[in-house]
Amino acid sequence: MNIKKFLLAIPLLAIGFSANAAPIDLSSWSELTLDYTGGQPPGNWVLEPGNTAVVQVVNADPSFYLNNVNQTSYSMNGSWEVLTGSDNDYMGFVFGYQNSSNFYLFDWKQGNQSYAGTTANEGMTIKKMTGATGDGLVDLSLGEFWENGSDYGDMSILAQNQSSTAGWADNILYDFQLDFNVSPGDIRVVVKDGATTLWDVTVNDSTFTSGQFGFYNYSQQQVRYAGFEQTGGITVPEPTSLALIGLGLAGLGYARRRKAA
Numbered sequence: 001m002n003i004k005k006f007l008l009a010i011p012l013l014a015i016g017f018s019a020n021a022a023p024i025d026l027s028s029w030s031e032l033t034l035d036y037t038g039g040q041p042p043g044n045w046v047l048e049p050g051n052t053a054v055v056q057v058v059n060a061d062p063s064f065y066l067n068n069v070n071q072t073s074y075s076m077n078g079s080w081e082v083l084t085g086s087d088n089d090y091m092g093f094v095f096g097y098q099n100s101s102n103f104y105l106f107d108w109k110q111g112n113q114s115y116a117g118t119t120a121n122e123g124m125t126i127k128k129m130t131g132a133t134g135d136g137l138v139d140l141s142l143g144e145f146w147e148n149g150s151d152y153g154d155m156s157i158l159a160q161n162q163s164s165t166a167g168w169a170d171n172i173l174y175d176f177q178l179d180f181n182v183s184p185g186d187i188r189v190v191v192k193d194g195a196t197t198l199w200d201v202t203v204n205d206s207t208f209t210s211g212q213f214g215f216y217n218y219s220q221q222q223v224r225y226a227g228f229e230q231t232g233g234i235t236v237p238e239p240t241s242l243a244l245i246g247l248g249l250a251g252l253g254y255a256r257r258r259k260a261a
Helices: 003-014 142-146 239-246
Strands: 030-033 044-049 055-056 063-066 071-082 089-097 102-109 111-115 118-120 123-130 155-160 175-182 186-193 198-202 212-218 224-235
Touching: 055 063, 063 089, 071 089, 071 212, 089 175, 102 186, 111 142, 111 175, 123 186, 123 198, 142 239, 155 198, 155 212, 212 224
Parallel strands: none
Antiparallel strands: 030 063, 044 055, 055 224, 063 212, 071 175, 071 224, 089 102, 089 212, 102 123, 111 118, 123 155, 175 186, 186 198
């Protein structure tokens, strides 16, 4: 094999472009709940018929529903809502997800609440998590997920929209849009209530330029995510696959790390 020609072919073969005009089939996504000793039970993500909507039905520790695709340069949009009047905690999205300690997080708290020396303010936050381990290990503390007023431990705040009227409301359908690295380093989040834009913010951070996308909630049951569509997207091989390619080995697929509760 001509290794030089093989390596030159990598960008065309191993990096794929995708654009979905229809709602995403969520049946291949996988769930992960971080396991804290003495904490709340694991999340339970229940797919609805048709596989384009999922409800997380349990008051759980930080829980994710991940698409298992390491990608960059895409837009994601869809709708989500809390289907109960019980509790006032977090719902949101994870993106640029590398492992269970390294990712970006958009979260939205309904009401103010203190926990173990940390404070959750009513409203929305974009966070960056940069823990040491990951891969299902509990490296981040619950406080790093709960705090949204200031940087805390391995959690850094990139943007905030918080006030006494900035919390989500029960049984209201909200629209979400994420533009991730469409412009290099830019993260744009748009949240709408019907025709009303509640937040439209762009931050620049290049810590994670690719990663998985997923749904997220923490200590909030009955959160429904539905009708998500993706435009754009470049699939990026994981480092282990790049090492194999560099050696000229056959096979250009990269390893997905499936997570399960």
